[in-house]
Each structure stands twice: as C-alpha cells, then as structure tokens.
Amino acid sequence: MSTYHLQSVFRPQSVAVIGGSPRDRSAGRAVMRNLRGAGFAGKVAWVNPRHAEIDGIRTTRRLKDLDWVPELVVVTAPASIVPQVIADAAALGVAAAIILTAHLGEGPGSLAAQVEASARAKGLRILGPHCLGVIAPHARLNASIAAHVPQAGDLALISESSAIAAALVEWGVARSVGFSAVVSLGDTMDVDFGDLLDYFATDYRTRAILLYVEQIKDARKFMSAARAAARSKPVMVVKSGRAERIMPGNDTHVQALARADDVYGAAFNRAGLLRVSALDELFTAAETLGRLGSFPGRRLAILSNGGGVGRLAVDQLAALRGTLATLSDSTVQQLDAVLPQGWSRSNPVDIVVDADGDRYAAAIEALLADNENDALLVVNVPTAFTSSADAAQALTRTLGLRPRHQRDKPVFAVWLGNDERATATLNAARVPTYPTEAEAVRGFQHLVRYRDAQSALMETPPSLPQDFVVDAVAARAIVDAALAAGQRWLDPLATHALLKAYGIPSAPVLHARDAHEAMDLAQPLLEQGASVALKILSPDIPHKSDVDGVRLNLSTLAAVQAAATSILARARELRPDARIDGLLVQPTIVRPKSRELIAGIADDATFGPVIVFGRGGTAVEVINDKALALPPLDLRLAHELIGRTRVSRILKPYSDFPAADERAVALVLVKLAQLAADIPEVRTLDINPLLADREGILALDARVAIAPSRILHKGRGHPRFAVFPYPKEWERTLQLSDGSHAFVRPVRPEDDALFRAFFARVSDEDLRLRFFQSVKHFSHEFIARLTQLDYARSIALVAIDPRSGDMLGAVRLHADADYHRGEYGILIRSDLKGHGIGWRLMTIMIEYAKWLGLDLVEGQVLRENSTMIAMCQSLGFRTRLDPDDSTVMMVSLPVQQVAAQLLE
Structure with a gap:
C-alpha cells in the first residue's frame, strides 16, 4: 500500500x-x-x-x-x-x-x-x-x-532485525549520530522495505537512508522503490548472509555460481544502492556522503607528515581497487619551492615529520590546484616538533580561501592521536575525519562507488544494433514442444536451435546412439580434414567432465571408435543410474587465441532470472570469477557486467593475443536477457565454454533447463522479472485526424537525443504550461529522469513520425506502489496542435491505466490552460479547483468506470 x-x-x-x-x-x-x-x-x-x-x-x-x-x-x-x-x-x-x-x-x-x-x-x-x-x-x-532515544538528525534507519536496530541506536547515541527515524520491520505483515523507501525518499528530514536486510519478500516492489529512492538521496545497505558457500550438486555451472548473496548484490547494484560489508560502515558511508557532495573522478592524492602512514594509505587504496593520482610537473615544481629537501616528490606527498601549519597550508594549496587529482586525503601524525591543532587550522583555513572552482574537490582528514582542539576545528569546517588511514580511504571509495551508482542510473545506453533480430516464435515452439513431451532439459539439438533463434553462434552437433553410429557421423568430418570431439549425452549427467565424458581432437575412425566405447563404458560404470542417450559428435573447434568464458541464465527464488558471466572452463566453480546482473540488459549494462570480472582483463590485447570482440560478448548477454524475457519457461541456460576471440564468439557447449512458468512477482508484466522489462506490447501505429500516421511506443533509455530535439520545437509558453515554470535548460539529469523509467510504476509513450523519426509528443503516467492512483502529464509539439495527437495519446494512457488496474488517474492543470481542461472534460475527467492553489485545477478520472466506455 x-x-x-x-x-x-x-x-x-x-x-x-x-x-x-x-x-x-x-x-x-x-x-x-x-x-x-x-x-x-x-x-x-x-x-x-x-x-x-x-x-x-x-x-x-x-x-x-x-x-x-x-x-x-x-x-x-x-x-x-x-x-x-x-x-x-x-x-x-x-x-x-x-x-x-x-x-x-x-x-x-x-x-x-x-x-x-x-x-x-x-x-x-x-x-x-x-x-x-x-x-x-x-x-x-x-x-x-529501545533502551535509549537517539538525537534528532537526518539518517533514516530501516532494519529487518529488532536486535540490529537496537544496537545501531546505541551506536548512534554513543557517537551523537542523529536520526530522522529508526524503524524495525519484524515479521513484515504489511509495511515493508518498499513502503518505507517510498516514504523516506520524499521525507525532507531524511538526507540518507540506511538499510539492514536479511531477506526481501517482494522483489519487484523493493527494486522499484529502491531505484526511485536512490535517484533522490544516498541509500546504503548492509546484508547478512555473505558466508554462504557454493553448494555442490547444482545442475548447471551458472546456477552454482548464482549464490543468493551474489544475486542480492546484483539487485542492490542495479537499484543504485551502496552496499557496505559491516554495520559500522553504514555510518562511515553516511558521514562521508553527508559532508561531501558527489564529484567527478576517482584519483586520490595523499598528503602526510609521516611517510609510513601515507604508504599504508596507498596500500589500502590498492586493496580497494582505487586509483592513486600522479603529480603534475608544475605541482612538483611548486612543492619543491615550499617543502624542505627530502620530501617524497611523488604521491603520497611526505612533507617530513617536522611540518608546521604553514608547510601544511602550502602543500594543501598546491594539491588542491592540481588537475591531476580528484580528491585529497590529509594525514597528520602527532610529533614533539609540531602542533596537530595548528595543522588542522592550516587545513581549514586553506579550504576557506580556495577559489570557487576548487570547492567541489573533496578533502578527507586523518588526525592520529586524540587532540580535541584539532578534532573540533575539523568538525566545525565539516571536514570528514577518520581515526585511521584505512577508514579514510574506505570513505573515499564509498564516495566513488556512490557516484558510479548515480551515474549508472542516469547514463544513456548505446542503441542496439540494427542486426539485433531474434526469432522468439521459433524459440517458443522449441520450448513448448519439449514441455509437451514432459522434458526437463532441452536435448542438444533443440539447444542448438534455440541459440540459433537468438543469433548466438554455436558449434554444430550430431547425435550418435552408439560407437558405430559415431564413426558413421565422424567420417565425413574426418574426410574434410577436421578432427572430431565426442561427448556423453545424458539428461542425468549435467557436467560431462564428472564422468570423463569428453574426448577432443580425434583424427581417425579408430580413435573415434575407441573413444566412444570408452566414454560409454566409463559413464555406465560411474553413473549406473543415469539414462545414457548416446554421444554427441562435433567437429573439433580450433581457435587457439580464444578465451574460455561462461554465460547464462540462472534462476533465483526471490529475484527470478539472473544473467551470469565469468571465466569459463571445467574449473569454473573453483575459480569463481563471475559477475551477476538482473535482466533486462542493454549494451551499457552488459559491458558493465563484463567489467566486474577478472577475466575481462584478458579480453584486452596482451602478449601475442589480439583483443577479443568484447562487443560480441556483450551482445550475447543482452540476447540471453531477451530470451529470459520472451520465454519465462527457460529456467537455466548454461553456455560453458563460450569462446571469444577477435573473430567473435562461439558457444561450444550449452545446457537448457525448462519448466512451466509460474508467477513470481505481483502485478502486470513479466511474471518472473524483478525489474520490469520494456513493454513492447504497447507499441502501435495510429492514424491521426489529418490521415497521417504516428508510431507510438514506450520511451527507452536511449531516447535522450530524441527528447532534446523535441524540446527544441516546443514553445516557451507550452513548456511553462506543462512544467508550471519557465524552462530554459534541459540538463542530462533532467532528460534522464524522463527517459530512465521504472516500467513497474511508470510509462511514457512517445508518438513518432515514421517518415522522419521526429518525436511528435509524449504522455506519461506514474502509478503509486499499490496501483491505486496514477498521475499523468502530456506535452505535444507546439506546431502540431489540432492534429489529434494529444487525444490519442491520452486514450492510450487511459487504456494502460486500466491494464495496470489503477482506480484513479489524476493530474494538475493550470487554470489558464483551457485547451487541456476541455480535453480532460471530454475524456471523462472530473475537474475541481485546487484548494491550496487557486491557479491550478485538479483533474481526476475514475479509470475502471470511464475507460470501458471510452475504449469501446
């Protein structure tokens, strides 16, 4: 609700x-x-x-x-x-x-x-x-x-555990950390994480939201609310359960790799949440994000009066995969002029143990002005030569004097020892201060990760290529036939056909029932000069290597016969209970400079389908180099998924290996996500190995598990996706009043340029009537909020001229989380009024509201906008004066009552 x-x-x-x-x-x-x-x-x-x-x-x-x-x-x-x-x-x-x-x-x-x-x-x-x-x-x-009440502040704490909530209250009381609210969910009969995220996202008293999570019950609702909240303020989460082990016995490698905690991590990442590993990190992250705004960049400069502490900070930065800044030549020259001989002349900048306040100020000023770094960590080690309080005053004084263009560069402080005057000086200047260099570097990385998460939420993905064509009808027929036959797994021939339907190249495969048939099938391949691979075929043996069920590079008929006989005998010896359907015969694929990858679809009990990518091969679970993402995926998300693995490094050129076609790998991941969207009956799909080289990709081996689809998430749309996919079924072509046609489709994330061109052809007056204020500049963030939609709650439909590709107008509907009410907005290009575009877009919006099950659609219209008010009234909207603003009319439509008549 x-x-x-x-x-x-x-x-x-x-x-x-x-x-x-x-x-x-x-x-x-x-x-x-x-x-x-x-x-x-x-x-x-x-x-x-x-x-x-x-x-x-x-x-x-x-x-x-x-x-x-x-x-x-x-x-x-x-x-x-x-x-x-x-x-x-x-x-x-x-x-x-x-x-x-x-x-x-x-x-x-x-x-x-x-x-x-x-x-x-x-x-x-x-x-x-x-x-x-x-x-x-x-x-x-x-x-x-709770034993104590914390002071009023701006952190909202939502904990699934009462004990954790009580402990964090005590932690906050001891450290004078203030809260806007503390709430524990308990057994979550009604009010849940999604409800509270919605509430605190718009609560002006709350600057940041802290979550302690054990289990999410309504994944789609949580994802929708979390993504909305993360767009407006920092949301940090700690979740128990990281120690879960990979359990043996999974039917596919991808399923074994998709541990529940890793799936939660993928969900948090997709929602733009900052995940931390421990409770104290929640407050460290909140403190950092509270005192420092987001900043562009990830290069850290470190300044210290003790070389050892500076080097420890560098070690911590490397451990967290951070980036150490370099010093520009001009900065080195500037520091040479103000620092004594013997200073480090590199990052970390060691200004020597006897550094006083003036030396600190000169070094800080130089580093703040250096464009080769994006943030500065200042460390002070107390000595008998100098005053820590003077060093703190030098830091805050320098920060106060810095020019405007340097004020966005964040500065972190580590003042070792217990100098209360120094601490008070730093706190008064709102400089985030940490007890150790390790915690300070971790705070810096929190800021980097938060910035990355926000950028990911707002980034415009590249468009899919024109050749991204899939044959969902053929794929559906393959899966339906297998289900009708009572199969749990697709056989290799059907699997090959399924991959072909989605444009994923795979090695040709032939089925031999015994060794003699294997020889017959192998002979033409051998005569063409190819060698042959044989693999055991059994629905009960998911991993062929478990029974020594693979032989490669067989170049003679005698070798094929011997290998086939051995494989079948070995499988029957090790797995007497297994059904043995024979052998797979394939030409040996020789791609000497390819990388072995794994890609596939896993099934999670909470979040549904999960896309898995990583290092492939027989030891995939031991290596455990993988990353997960919730579908749907676009190319940007697919490349980001690849980049989170170690194997991504060897996709780049190295030694005498040319770069692999990473774009082809990314496209496979997007296609797998599309397959999961089109055919919910595909529960797991395992491609291992997936070869990648400069020529592209090739699936050498694949397994597909299928089962009748069951609804995992409430509401309309895909029954199993936690993130609502692009609603393609709402694409349609309309005839306008002048006889011309318009193609109407939901807005996509890559529509940034389309909207910019559209706004350029909307008059200032029409923009004022739509947004209730004059709009002169459309920032990337503004456009992103219009195009980066959570389809679970929001829909925006654009009308496009099919001849020119120009945008003619758009209508938007945003529903609340309980699908009771929705708020609409509409804007038509100023030179196209009177063509019936607005009426038709409003009609489709009302149809969509009915499909969602909304009871009421509401909107606000300026009283002077008589054209919009008249159209609303003709569509069945009720109008009334806003009691709080006499310049605004409130319009509302009882959807289920009016829509049936309107849409007849």
Missing part, C-alpha cells in the same frame, strides 16, 4: 498503548515510559483490561471506551488477543498499528492471517509483528522498546 497512512506511523497526533503490566520486563510499560520520556506532545492513552493503573497512569479497559480515536496504536498484548485488538482498532478507524507481540504464526488460519484480514478490510497499516517499534526524534516519538 506504499506510503498510505505512514505519516500516522512517524508523525501521529495521538497514540494508544495496548497491553503491558507493572512487571519490570513488560513491553507495554517500556513503550509508555519511552513515549513519556521522549516528550511526545500529542494525546496518549494506555489500554489495559487487567490493571486500572500502572506507574501512576490510569488505564482504559477497552480501546472503544476512549472518547477519541487514536491515530496510532502500539500493541504489546498477548498473541491470542491481538486479532481482536486489531479488529477493534480497524473498526474505530485507527490509521496504523505497531505490533510488538511475537508468535502470531503464519499461513491460513493463523493469528497473523486474522490480523491481516481485519487490517486490510479497513485500510489499517500494520508495522510488525515482532518488531522493536518506531523512533521519530523530530516528532518526539519513541514508540519502541
């Missing part, structure tokens, strides 16, 4: 605590004590049928005995009566409930099911059960059982 009634959880006007007793460890008593201790200013009641008074506070026997209806109730009553408590609260019109009580069970007939049914029927939001509660310091609300 998204953010519906969440304001009542974090900023209620009244609260009732239900349950509790006079005993020391009573949860209800702890909540009431915390509410009063925090100074909550609203009405507070205590509902308790057993005790008329607790701690000097009079109680009320039943919730309905109150002469007012609380906005929020905090339930600590015994599990057996919680369903009745919630039913009573829902009947009275309570907006939200926090259930601290545990042991409500799960599944049909459970106490939890009864609670959920009562709450949903009346729109009562439930946080919990079995949670710590909520702390909202700005509202002076502590509706929790």
